[in-house]
Amino acid sequence: MYxxxxxxxxxxxxxxxxxxxEGWTQHLKHKVIKPYSAGIIAQELNPRAVVVMKEVGVDISRHSSKSLESIKNIPFDHVITVCNQAVQSCPVFPKKTRVTHVSFDDPP
Known part of the structure; x- marks a missing residue:
């Protein structure tokens, strides 16, 4: 079983x-990856992100913001931080979890 x-x-x-x-990964790689997203502290989903993703055929309208604390018991294979503040606040994950930082500017 895979x-x-x-x-x-x-x-x-x-x-x-x-x-x-998370939306792009679910859209493109749902057969091999189970994507999750979270914030150091959850904030409200940005409605502009929903609109932009819808324009390219990816629906994230049912997503909700989650705090890292709310998903702390999930054993992740890989954690990707996507902003500089997150990498600075990133907690320690188990040794088997690969952590990568790829910074993206916050969209306007």
Missing amino acids: CKQKILFLCTGNSCRSQMA
Whole structure:
């Protein structure tokens, strides 16, 4: 039985960048990856992110912002921080979890 890789996209508030990354990953790689997103502290989902993703055929309108605390018991294979603040506040994950930083500017 094949287990999907669990990937967490982490940013400051889980309102835009990490939500978009989760949406794209679900859209493009749902057969092999189970994507998640969270923020160091959850903030409200940015409605502009929903609109922009809808324009390219990816629906994130049912997503909700989650705090890192709310998903702390999920054993992630990979954590990708998508903003500089998140990488600075990133907690320590188990040794088997690969952590990568890829900074994206916050969309206007």
